Amino acid sequence: MSRITIAIDGFSSTGKSTIAKELAAKLHYVYVDSGAMYRAVTLYAMQHEFINEGYFFKDKLINNLNDINLSFHFNESLGFAEIFLNNVNVEHKIRTLEVSNFVSKIAEVSEVRRRLVEEQQEMGKNKGVVMDGRDIGTVVFPNAELKFFVNASADKRAKRRFDELIKKGDKVTYKEILKNVKYRDRVDSTRLDSPLVKADDAIEIDNSDLTLTEQFDLIYGIVKSKLDLRDI
Numbered sequence: 001m002s003r004i005t006i007a008i009d010g011f012s013s014t015g016k017s018t019i020a021k022e023l024a025a026k027l028h029y030v031y032v033d034s035g036a037m038y039r040a041v042t043l044y045a046m047q048h049e050f051i052n053e054g055y056f057f058k059d060k061l062i063n064n065l066n067d068i069n070l071s072f073h074f075n076e077s078l079g080f081a082e083i084f085l086n087n088v089n090v091e092h093k094i095r096t097l098e099v100s101n102f103v104s105k106i107a108e109v110s111e112v113r114r115r116l117v118e119e120q121q122e123m124g125k126n127k128g129v130v131m132d133g134r135d136i137g138t139v140v141f142p143n144a145e146l147k148f149f150v151n152a153s154a155d156k157r158a159k160r161r162f163d164e165l166i167k168k169g170d171k172v173t174y175k176e177i178l179k180n181v182k183y184r185d186r187v188d189s190t191r192l193d194s195p196l197v198k199a200d201d202a203i204e205i206d207n208s209d210l211t212l213t214e215q216f217d218l219i220y221g222i223v224k225s226k227l228d229l230r231d232i
C-alpha cells in the first residue's frame, strides 16, 4: 500500500495528538508531535532564564539555537516516541501549565520556526508520517495528501486539559487552564509567521461532542477511503 503524509492541525487541547498517535499506530506510520518540539525549546529557554514572567530575551534564545538538540526516541511500553532535549527525556516536563504559558511566545519567533520546520520536513521526507501541530498542512507539508483541521469549544478543550493535568497530579485550576487555552488560541492565530489557519484543502472536524471512539472511527474512515482510492 502506498504511504502518504497526514497533517493534523488545530487549536490547543483539541486532542490532535491522541488522534495522530492512534492513526500512526494503526497504519504503522511515524508519529511526530511538532508541539512537543516548541515546548522543548520553551523549556530550554526557561532553564536558561531567557524567558519568565515579565521578560523574554529573544536574541539570547536565537543566539543559542545551535545548542539545542531535539530527538524523539520510541518508547515500546507507551507506544509512541518521547522527546529528548540535549539527550534528556523531557516528555513530562514539557507538559506543565508553566511551559504552556510561555510556549506561544517562543513559537512566534521566526528563527525558531525555521529551524523546527526544517527538522519536521526531514522527519517526514519519506512519507508514512502523521504530524500534528498548527502549521503542518499550511507550511510544513503543504502537499500532504490528507489534512485535518480539528476544533472544539474552548470550554470542552479546557475541561479535557484540566482533567489530564489533575490526573497527573498537577495542581491547577480549571480557570487558569481556560485562560491559557484562550490566550494560546489568540496568539497562535494572530502571529505574523505561520499563523494557525485552516488549509483550504483540510477536512474540518469538530469533536466537541464526539467520544474518542467516534472520533477515531470518523477519521480512520476518511483515511481508509483515501488510501483505498489511491491503491485502486
Ligand code: CDP
Pocket: 011, 012, 013, 014, 015, 017, 034, 035, 036, 038, 039, 103, 104, 105, 107, 132, 133, 134, 135, 136, 184, 188
Ligand atoms: O497539546 P496542545 O494542543 O496544548 O499544544 P501543542 O500541540 O503541544 O503545541 C504547543 C504550542 O506550540 C502551541 O500553542 C503553539 O504556540 C506552538 N506550536 C506551533 O506554533 N506550531 C506547531 N506546528 C505546533 C505547536
